[in-house]
Amino acid sequence: MLEVKNLKIYFHTRNGITKAVDDVSFSLNAGETLAIVGESGSGKSVICHAIMDLLEKPPARIESGSITLGGENIFDCTKQRMRQLRGNDIGMIFQDPMTSLNPNLTIGEQLIEPLIYHSDPDKRIGRRDSRLRAIGLLSEVGIPDAKNRIDNFPHQFSGGMRQRVMIAMALIGEPRLLICDEPTTALDVTVQTQILELIKKLQAKQRVGIIFVSHDLGVVAGIADKVLVLCDGVAMESGKTEDIFYKTKSQYTRSLLEAIPSGGKPGKEFVATGTPLVETSNLSIIFNGGSGSGESDVKAVDDISLQIYPGEILGLVGESGSGKSTLGRSILRLIPPQKGKVIFEGNDLTNLSHSELIRFRRKMQMIFQDPYASLNPRMTIYQTLAEPMLHHGMAKQEDALEKVLQLMDEVGLEHRHIHKYPHEFSGGQRQRIAIGRAISIKPDFIVADEPVSALDVTIQSQILGLIMNLVERHKITMLFISHDLSVVRSVTDRVAVMKSGRVIEDGKTEQLWQIPQDAYTKELLKSIPIADPRSERRRLLMNRNKKKGSDF
Amino acid sequence: MNSEKRFIGTFEKGSSLWGDAWVRLSKNKLALAGLGLVIFFCGVSFLTPWIAPYGYEEQNLVLGASPPSSQHLMGTDIFGRDLLTRIMYGGRISLFVGFIATAVALVIGISWGAIAGYLGGRVDAFMMRVVDILYALPFMIFIILLMVVFGRNILLLFFAIGAVEWLTMARIVRGQVMSLRKQEFVESAYAMGLPRHIIIIRHIVPNALGPIIVYATLTIPNVMLLEAFLSFLGLGIQPPQSSWGLLINYGVETMEEYPWLLIFPGLALSLTLFALNFLGDGLRDALDPRTSID
Numbered sequence: 055m056l057e058v059k060n061l062k063i064y065f066h067t068r069n070g071i072t073k074a075v076d077d078v079s080f081s082l083n084a085g086e087t088l089a090i091v092g093e094s095g096s097g098k099s100v101i102c103h104a105i106m107d108l109l110e111k112p113p114a115r116i117e118s119g120s121i122t123l124g125g126e127n128i129f130d131c132t133k134q135r136m137r138q139l140r141g142n143d144i145g146m147i148f149q150d151p152m153t154s155l156n157p158n159l160t161i162g163e164q165l166i167e168p169l170i171y172h173s174d175p176d177k178r179i180g181r182r183d184s185r186l187r188a189i190g191l192l193s194e195v196g197i198p199d200a201k202n203r204i205d206n207f208p209h210q211f212s213g214g215m216r217q218r219v220m221i222a223m224a225l226i227g228e229p230r231l232l233i234c235d236e237p238t239t240a241l242d243v244t245v246q247t248q249i250l251e252l253i254k255k256l257q258a259k260q261r262v263g264i265i266f267v268s269h270d271l272g273v274v275a276g277i278a279d280k281v282l283v284l285c286d287g288v289a290m291e292s293g294k295t296e297d298i299f300y301k302t303k304s305q306y307t308r309s310l311l312e313a314i315p316s317g318g319k320p321g322k323e324f325v326a327t328g329t330p331l332v333e334t335s336n337l338s339i340i341f342n343g344g345s346g347s348g349e350s351d352v353k354a355v356d357d358i359s360l361q362i363y364p365g366e367i368l369g370l371v372g373e374s375g376s377g378k379s380t381l382g383r384s385i386l387r388l389i390p391p392q393k394g395k396v397i398f399e400g401n402d403l404t405n406l407s408h409s410e411l412i413r414f415r416r417k418m419q420m421i422f423q424d425p426y427a428s429l430n431p432r433m434t435i436y437q438t439l440a441e442p443m444l445h446h447g448m449a450k451q452e453d454a455l456e457k458v459l460q461l462m463d464e465v466g467l468e469h470r471h472i473h474k475y476p477h478e479f480s481g482g483q484r485q486r487i488a489i490g491r492a493i494s495i496k497p498d499f500i501v502a503d504e505p506v507s508a509l510d511v512t513i514q515s516q517i518l519g520l521i522m523n524l525v526e527r528h529k530i531t532m533l534f535i536s537h538d539l540s541v542v543r544s545v546t547d548r549v550a551v552m553k554s555g556r557v558i559e560d561g562k563t564e565q566l567w568q569i570p571q572d573a574y575t576k577e578l579l580k581s582i583p584i585a586d587p588r589s590e591r592r593r594l595l596m597n598r599n600k601k602k603g604s605d606f
Numbered sequence: 607m608n609s610e611k612r613f614i615g616t617f618e619k620g621s622s623l624w625g626d627a628w629v630r631l632s633k634n635k636l637a638l639a640g641l642g643l644v645i646f647f648c649g650v651s652f653l654t655p656w657i658a659p660y661g662y663e664e665q666n667l668v669l670g671a672s673p674p675s676s677q678h679l680m681g682t683d684i685f686g687r688d689l690l691t692r693i694m695y696g697g698r699i700s701l702f703v704g705f706i707a708t709a710v711a712l713v714i715g716i717s718w719g720a721i722a723g724y725l726g727g728r729v730d731a732f733m734m735r736v737v738d739i740l741y742a743l744p745f746m747i748f749i750i751l752l753m754v755v756f757g758r759n760i761l762l763l764f765f766a767i768g769a770v771e772w773l774t775m776a777r778i779v780r781g782q783v784m785s786l787r788k789q790e791f792v793e794s795a796y797a798m799g800l801p802r803h804i805i806i807i808r809h810i811v812p813n814a815l816g817p818i819i820v821y822a823t824l825t826i827p828n829v830m831l832l833e834a835f836l837s838f839l840g841l842g843i844q845p846p847q848s849s850w851g852l853l854i855n856y857g858v859e860t861m862e863e864y865p866w867l868l869i870f871p872g873l874a875l876s877l878t879l880f881a882l883n884f885l886g887d888g889l890r891d892a893l894d895p896r897t898s899i900d
Contacts, residue, residue: 386797408802415799428790431623432812441808442798475622491794 055263056082056105056231061119063100063287066112074100074114076287082280084230085261089268089278089295091310093510094481097287098267102233105265106144107136123231141168145224145262149236151216155208161219162188162204168227191222196252213374214245218252225256232257233265238273242373242537243581247597250277269510271314272583275299276590283307295587313515314585315544318564319367324547329400330361331531332385332418332499337394339377339384354380356555357394362499362531369546369563370535371578377555378535382501385533386418387411398499416446419497421521423504425484429476435462435487436472442495457494465490466520482513486520493524500525501533506541518545539582543567551575627816630892637888643881647874651698658695660688673866681866683856689867692848693874699849700875703764704830708822710768711829715775716811716818722776723783724806734780737773745770753841763842767829778821782814816893823886827879834875850875 063075075097082088090098103109105121107128121128123143131139148154156164162185169184179187185204192200195218208216217237224232234253238246254277257264268274274281275295282292283306291304302308339355354377362368372378383389385396387403396403398414406414422428429438439458443449449457459469465486476484485505492500505521506514522545525532536542542549543563550560551572559572570576580597584590631637650657659679674681680689722733749766756762786792787810795805834851836842843849850871857868 388793388797412799412801415797418797420794420797422790422794424790428794430791430795430809430813433808434622441800445798445800445804477623488794491798495798 055084055124056265057120057122058101058105059120059122061101061104061121062117063097063104063109063114064117065114073287075104077119078282078284078287078289079119080280080282080289080292082231082263082265084263085257086280087257087264087266087278088280088282089266089274090282090284091268091271091274092284093269093310093512095286096284098284099235100287101284102146102235102265102267105231105233106140106146107131142227143229144231144233145227145229146233147217147220147224147235147237150240151213151220152240154220155216157208160205160207161192161211165191165204165219165223165226168223188222188226191226192219195219195222195225195256196248197222214241214249217241217245217249221249221252221256225260225262228260229262231265232262233267235267236269237266239268239270243539243583244373244577246273246583247581247594251594251598253277270583271299271310271511271585272590275585275587276583276594283310299585299587309512311585313511315515315518315538315540318543318567319545319547323562324366326363326366328364330397331364331399332362332533333360333395333397334381334385335359335395335397337381337384337391337396339380339389340392353377353555355384355391358555358557359394360550360557360560362533364498364531365529366548367525367532367534367546369542369549370533370552371537371539371542371549372552373537373578375554376552378552379503381552382420382503382533382535386420386501388420416495417497418499418501419492419495421485421489421492421500421502421505424508425481425488426476426508428488429484429491431476434473434475435467438476438487439490439494442491446495448495461490461494464493464524480513481509482517485509485513485517489517489521489524493528493530496528497530499531499533501535503535504537505534507536507538514541521545539578551578627889627892631888634888634891636884637892640881640884640888643877644885647697647878647881648701650694651701654694654698658691660691673864680870681864683867684860684864689853689870692853693850693871696848696850696853696871697874697878699760699843699847700830700833700851701878703760703767703833703849704826707764707767707771707829707833708825710764711771711775711825712818712822714768715772716779718772719776719779720783720806720811720814723780724787724802724810726784726787730780734777737776740769741773749836749841758841760843763833763836767832770832771825771829775818775821775825778817779814782817783810786810786813820886820890820893823882823889827882830875830878 059079061078065072092098165188166184189200278295281298283290285306290306337358341352370378440454546563549563550557559575672682722730795809837851838855853871861868
């Protein structure tokens, strides 16, 4: 049905030509799912945009090749015809359901728009009919009470529900081809499983061909019939899913598979000794909802007591909104707590003023999730790394350069980059800079808030390695916050599971993985996709059967 | 210092955001022309006492108002004073007012806005209410009051105009700072235990400078117009000193008999305003990180 042949797309920029897509070919039949896998910058989104004719030209230029949809070459289509194709034949689901819906229109209005203003007059249908059809579609994608909810605005839906609405929107023109660009990346694991299920179910029903773009090999293992592995615009490998996973040919695919964190933390089991380095007792943080009466107040952190012992790495897992970041920040006193205490090395930090806290700030640090936002864009690496050391008297003007260079060695940055600015680096390198800044003043305790979530898998494993290495060498105690359970398992000694502001379970990592106590923990652990087609499909099947059992 | 020498050869130079902005600006011909023109006018104004063809008070009553000629390139006014000379001296005052009053507005506006935005809460509410109250005062009455109480004086003019223009600047800066304050790199600096003034000066203000510079280039023409307006009303610069606004004022009075007395000062003012506006527009595009470098 869809055939892409020898596609070459180059970007012509001031700094020369970037080969975004270099001689890529693939085909897709109706009812089939092709996964395009690759790291950021590998050209997977460019291909999708090319199919939709959404590329910005210039700088993009299609050098050669063709894309044919049902025998029709897309590059020969007029703008008018292309609009029809986009409306009828191709649907697209984007990564972020928060930004791809118009917040000023009800979802009903957005859904029926393509039906009322259909480019083909014969297929145009009236407002009433299209509304009925939209309601039908919404219930099909699993929105309860669709009849009433169709008049709601996007902000009244949760992330997972919005992605369902997006799927309904993509399907309303009854497309032959559905392009899913990282459709579950922004969602929690439990919701991810549901959305993937939904996509599979709808595909079986409508026999659409799906192009599924993802960086997550676990998800791909479960959903794809065929896989195309891209690296820097070049197709490294393509074939049946089983072949890619079990008879891997290319070195690159193998490195992707190896980079997936699996198993527990290597080394000896951690034994807690002495008094805790960091402790919270009955800590509560309430965000004022603005109602005045306290009705809409949100308990982001609800009566949490935790102990972290010297040298321990405590993992904090939970879905978005569970309050894990808020807890991390409040331990560092970046957010003042309403109730309870934060104790560091036996000192109660709860009521210290800004200036009194500065003494402790040297000993506790934070690594942030987004290395694009956590570095000052107007400071060079030298300035970024030297600033905290100079300020805390760990270095003087004379030896600052020497110390910065040492630090750069430690986090694996090349000396020659010292006078460059953050925007000249990749995400992984930036995270190295951020880590360097955090350890520059030799803290005893670090809160790492999703330190690798924004990175590609191969980079992720390098950065994790770096963090573990530094933690060991400098005897750093760490609170490791992440939504990615496999990552947490591979680096932590102990795990606390958070839900709605409370710690619902807490125990030694391996023990918790083997014998989870709480129902929610069990569900979380079961939602992790496995990068192995056979076990992943078995997992999906088991979940489905169990769900059926509980539904009826 | 020794270590610096040891490594210096192997370091690569980074391209700062300012550098990138300059590359983008230099591709914008109109903005570059504006920049060139502004520099040219400033240069001429600075050198006026040495290069002006006549003295600005030098009268030639016999000549009276004469059209442009080879002796007087832009003609003379009714007292026989050379118009080119008077425009050059007038430009000195006009540009001076423009730049100094803007600088005053910048200094007050940035400090006020940055402190209010960073501290937030009650301090912010109080500081911004002060701004609101000052905004509500009718500008003309404010100036006339100042003039009546303190007498006419160029310094007072700077102060009066600056005192009005900083309000908008403070609001812009406050908005910028409030959004920057929530950025992770500011939080990281805070977690680092850096004191507040360092966070504001090193981490917040440099990142808010883009919009501030743009607004400043657009404030200068604003201020020059204000000065022209005040002089036009007789509240600004007093003869025999001149400014472009004053010259235009005289030009308007005798527009029908001696049109050159209006045309040339008008041209000088408009050209400068155009130049500054184009430059401001160009800077806005160049400093916006969303516009790509290509």
